[in-house]
Amino acid sequence: MSNTAGPRGRSHQADTAPNQKAQNFGPSAKRLFGILGHDRNTLIFVIFLAVLSVGLTVLGPWLLGKATNVVFEGFLSKRMPAGASKEDIIAQLQAAGEHNQASMMEDMNLVPGSGIDFEKLAMILGLVIGAYLIGSLLSLFQARMLNRIVQSAMHRLRMEVEEKIHRLPLSYFDSIKRGDLLSRVTNDVDNIGQSLQQTLSQAITSLLTVIGVLVMMFIISPLLALVALVSIPVTIVVTVVVASRSQKLFAEQWKQTGILNARVEETYSGHAVVKVFGHQKDVQEAFEEENQAVYKASFGAQFISGIIMPTMMFVGNLSYVAIAVVGGLQVASGSLSIGGVQSFIQYSRQFTQPLSQLGSMANLLQSGVASAERVFELLDEDEQDNDPAQPNTVATGANRLEFKDVSFGYSEDRPLINNLDLEVRSGSTIAIVGPTGAGKTTLVNLIMRFYDINSGSITLGETAQDAVDIRTMAREDLRSRTVMVLQDTWLFAGTIRDNILYGRPEATEEEMLAASKAAYVDRFVRSLPEGYDTVLDDEAMNLSVGERQLITIARAFLANPRLLILDEATSSVDTRTELLIQRAMSKLRQDRTAFVIAHRLSTIRDANLILMMKDGEIVEQGNHRELMALEGAYWELYNSQFNAPAKEELQADGDH
Template identity: 70%
Template sequence: MSGPSRPGPGPRGPGGNTAPVVKAQNFGPSAKRLLGTLRPDKPRLIVVLIFAVLSVGLSVLGPKLLGEGTNVVFAGFVSLQVPADATQEQVVAGLVASGQQEQADMLSAMDFTPGAGIDFDKLAGILVVVLAIYLFSALFGWLQARMLNGIVQRAMHRLRLQVEDKVQRLPLSYFDRVQRGDLLSRVTNDVDNIGQTMQQTVSQVVISLLTVVGVLVMMFIISPLLAVIALVTIPLTIVITVLVARRSQKLFVAQWKSTGVLNARVEETYSGHAIVKVFGHQKEAEAAFREENEELYRASFGAQFISGIIMPAMMFIGNLVYVAIAVVGGLQVAAGIISIGDVQAFIQYSRQFTQPLSQLGSMANLLQSGVASAERVFELLDEPEQTMDADPAKTAPADASHLEFANVSFRYSADKPLIEGLNLKAEPGSTVAIVGPTGAGKTTLVNLIMRFYDADSGRISLDGVDIQTMTRDDLRARTGMVLQDTWLFSGTIRENIAYGRPGASEADIVQAATAAYVDRFVHALPDGYDTVLDDDATNLSVGERQLITIARAFLADPRILILDEATSSVDTRTELLIQRAMSRLRADRTAFVIAHRLSTIRDADLILVMEEGAIVEQGSHDQLLRARGAYWNLYNAQFEAPMEEEPETGAVAVVTGAIDAPPGDGDDGLNRSATSM
């Protein structure tokens, strides 16, 4: 792989979602890299190859020995047709004298005793040897297949581990620009397809190639002329396979790309099915699904149809060669050049020769499909990883909670500045609220603190230690985070809370649940803390799920707490309770709160107002209201009544309620006004 795929439009920051464009790779390099996954089992592969050689070698000897048996039967039959008191030489001489030269040539090439009949002892010995050969051939074939199966499964096990490790090392920017459905398709469908392809083709390819070589050797031993006729199939097979592979490879890549797109569509539609129904977009969703499903059908049908041409073409060529060998072989038997048993053996060899070629051709569709999936998986494995942690890494004091931004700049795209020259100090035990319009850079600020992204320039320090000199695990172990979108895994409520601190005692879990008011509703559930959450925890309300994530943060007992609209999904009464709990949790810790409802941050020690990546205002709630700047506008806008259109004039009336300024600012408050626009 030469590099990652060409992405679509650049990321739009966290939450950006653009589908990747799959870059087609050459079959050869991708297939070679795929076979490279078997390299750790090289000693076992050598044993597999030895067993395969033994299995194929023994099976190739079978037709030759059976041909000898045929010669015994035919010689016995001929011996009964000539006078018993004559020798073979006399019979041949008599045929020559009577002008029957062809019969004389045929009998001269045979070994028989006139009048003796069929030598059944010799025939029985040949059949016993052939039976033993085929039994041992089957045994070695079974052994190599069993060992190879284990090798392939271990290779797929390693590949899955590599994919999982890679996903853990990918930067957040990768997940911002790819669709989850496409990523899941690569991790599951494509890896499974690779495993099935290797399982079905590797052993067969090895056996087929060895069979072609072994049969070819035996054919040249029997008759070079007939062997040359059989060799005609090789260039024809190569030409047909190459021509078909060139066309089908692109279609197989398109097939698996379409599979990823369709999976993304299904994941997106099903996870948001309630929104789809609320806005009445079922028909649009169905139309989009039908269109993408049709595209997958066209790519799959085309790939399978074109690659399926190979097998019939190989069979047609094989039948032509079979006819040619039968005709030429018959003439050679009549001329006494070879025996009838050798012709029989050669016809069997011709079938054995064309059959593996046909099998190799028929496996082209599997190989093309598997390599196309491998390209997508290798593309994921070749994605740029997040920068390595500093080595040696530094560490901050255990109770460190003083964060400072010094002239920090960051942008998602090189041509689109976001945060420029940001300076900020967050004192231990303080609560810093971050407000501003959508896209102002609030969540980006948090991403920089967590090192989901690294700053382009400037310095972010924790108690004087640059966080880029710390390991990510060390930094994040000191940080608790509660997001607006809840994430709970399938398991019990107890296990989900304990996720914040593995090994926590039952008392600690209950204490955290009580502090986050989870304990209030848990006892109303049939199984209490042992209640198993289903997929997406739909057996709990949105607010209850949010409370569990808050309890998880309580249990983690972090030095730095990040709340990204953490109370937006709970009712007003519960929000007040959580705010009280958060006040206790924030003691001696630094807390960053991203909020849209400004009423929830009135008691914050410091409020930052961000616009276009810059802090335009900062101060307490009362100070910012008195300043009547950007914060005052945001706060005032949240109390504006809905815009009402006047039925006759079409004018829009905006009714704005007055907001009393904080006492002592020398202002009587804002005048109530109604403005027509």
């Protein structure tokens, strides 16, 4: 219903120091993949489909090796004299000393003079085409299901982040840059989804391919399989060494991205102020410096992680050469067929390719884990204390507040409010004045329980007898009785009607119009072409500052609260509009307890009680006439604004 003010005098800067060590990759990666556990059964089915798809694909080279043997055996059979037997030809070769050729021909299916068996060849090629086609269809179906799993997981993660934000205390938002928080909620979550989407399917397929190919390689030739396995330790060492260095840079990349986003958000929000004070050059220099930090971290992360792929290709080529040499020797010795070595060479490519893919996926996975760590950091933040299991409540019309020995500080070593005692009677208007940092906004933040007091109590009730400590109430119950209208207007993208109804969505059209007329919104809305259906653009820039403030006041009228908090609510409107709003506020404050924070003291002269605060303490209290008669802190502050002698002011009050 309103935006809230952060604590005065606190730093709103996030810690921007660079990471000094790599993030904890293992537990973060485990937690990241754990978010897929909700669809565990579907994921198991996806893996089953991947096994079938990879199994059929892995059969391809073995079948092609059989086809090669059919062609080679047909070629040799064609060159042999018709009518001769295979045994006779082998015996002749052995007699001639051609033992290797004889050994090679012993395991072949030779029919002298017959030529190539095209029927058998066509059948094998048909099986190859069928295996590849069915494998591809299964892979496509598996990828579609996996995409649904990942997107479903990202939907749940976004919901979890959204719900977490609503459970965080206001102190968290005061300690982090808004741009960095937005970066975690948007950029980092999107990067997690992209990383899982791009790596998960490929990782499953690659791992299964490595296993399937390795099994086939041992079936064809255990010796060549051992030669191929030599590349695995080298692959693991390279991946681990490179990954350990690039993970730190990926974490730094996304942290610097959050800092840069905070700079952009801050600069664009205050673009007019930057131009008025001529700080474009300073802002540009700061942007360039932070943009350069993002560039350095991103370039370093991508460059180092990019080393993995070419290194894997180099190791794979060395393995390919070794397999070709040893395989040729085995064919020559007759211990391996031509089709067998051809299949093995294909398998060696299929073996090194997924290893290279796993290496190249390391940078994507590390980037995703780095983003996940930032999101998990948000999810692990301490939440505000839970409401009591059986919260107290008060009567609907309760609006009497009492502060008893209240002390509060945003940090333990810097107390802001000390031993405050204050009784706020039902229906009274309390004006809070004082210099910047005196604790004015802090006082209303305590009433709303945006922060909980360190000691003492704040009670709410119709009378002192039925009052309850607000800490024993549910926050929603307490805040539903209160409306805040702040100096900084907050309107969302939507129509003027939607923004007013935000105060009470179930209100009727007549109630909405009544609130608009009471806040003098109706007079300018009627002049707009679309009236109350006028759509507000980003930050409602198609309305003036004063018009935006009037809409927030109409929203407060419609909410019909028992407690009203006005923090410089009329500071953005012109003098005539301010007078109209003051009259409307007088009606709104009837039978309600109102807290008014004001710097223009002319707006609070009719308050029932004025609190003069300084350094977190109430140094003076009373109505306007009483405080002026004291000639103390309030007297000095009042005359500093109007430059009028105190005696003349008192005389003017007497004349009235």
